[in-house]
Amino acid sequence: xxxxxxxxxxxxxxxxxxxxxxxxxxxVLVTGPRAPLWWGMVLLLAIESTVFASFATTYLYLxxxxxxxxxxxxxxxxxxLPSINTGVLIASGAAMAWGDAGVKKGNTRQLLIGLAAxxxxxxxxLVLKVIEYRDVSYRWDTNAYGSIVWTIVVFHSTHVAxxxxxxxxxxxxxxxxxxxxxxxxxxxxxxxxxxxVVAVWVPLYVLLYxxxxx
Numbered sequence: 412x413x414x415x416x417x418x419x420x421x422x423x424x425x426x427x428x429x430x431x432x433x434x435x436x437x438x439v440l441v442t443g444p445r446a447p448l449w450w451g452m453v454l455l456l457a458i459e460s461t462v463f464a465s466f467a468t469t470y471l472y473l474x475x476x477x478x479x480x481x482x483x484x485x486x487x488x489x490x491x492l493p494s495i496n497t498g499v500l501i502a503s504g505a506a507m508a509w510g511d512a513g514v515k516k517g518n519t520r521q522l523l524i525g526l527a528a529x530x531x532x533x534x535x536x537l538v539l540k541v542i543e544y545r546d547v548s549y550r551w552d553t554n555a556y557g558s559i560v561w562t563i564v565v566f567h568s569t570h571v572a573x574x575x576x577x578x579x580x581x582x583x584x585x586x587x588x589x590x591x592x593x594x595x596x597x598x599x600x601x602x603x604x605x606x607x608v609v610a611v612w613v614p615l616y617v618l619l620y621x622x623x624x625x
Contacts, residue, residue: 503532504609517592
């Protein structure tokens with residue numbers, strides 16, 4: 412047998428040495444828009460806003476098609492208790508903002524007081540909401556008015572319950588000294604969601620309690 416001719420193999424190029432990257436100047440802890448989690452919450456709130464807007468649009472669509480709103484046999488909703496309750500929810504947002512401002516300065520005590528006040532006021536909001544709707548003359552399946560009103564109220568109340576759980580969890584971490592002026596992203600995320608729940612209720616309050624009187 413004749414020997415197979417050898418084929419010269421080109422030498423592999425030398426591996427380029429990677430340049431060293433100095434990461435000492437990069438922040439270990441980030442807050443606000445520099446944190447990916449912050450943007451994740453912003454995008455979540457954009458989705459939630461779309462859902463609430465669709466409910467409001469449905470309500471207005473039904474309102475302007477109906478010859479009478481609320482339908483015959485259903486009184487227009489009262490104003491006193493819902494107005495008081497709206498003020499309670501706005502006060503909870505103010506308490507949360509005050510607590511968030513405290514931890515920004517490293518004042519954990521102010522954060523805890525703000526969280527406790529916000530959670531307490533949020534509980535009051537839910538209790539008053541139950542009192543308000545336990546005696547209404549319509550159910551969610553009575554008619555279109557009942558369906559859309561109950562959908563909006565229950566959906567928003569679920570969000571209030573959610574922020575109460577989140578606020579309680581943040582308070583538990585704050586008691587353990589988890590948050591500082593530099594490490595406060597969790598507080599920011601919680602506060603952002605809380606303020607959204609407060610802010611979205613204001614147009615819903617106008618929609619549910621004042622539009623039927625127009």
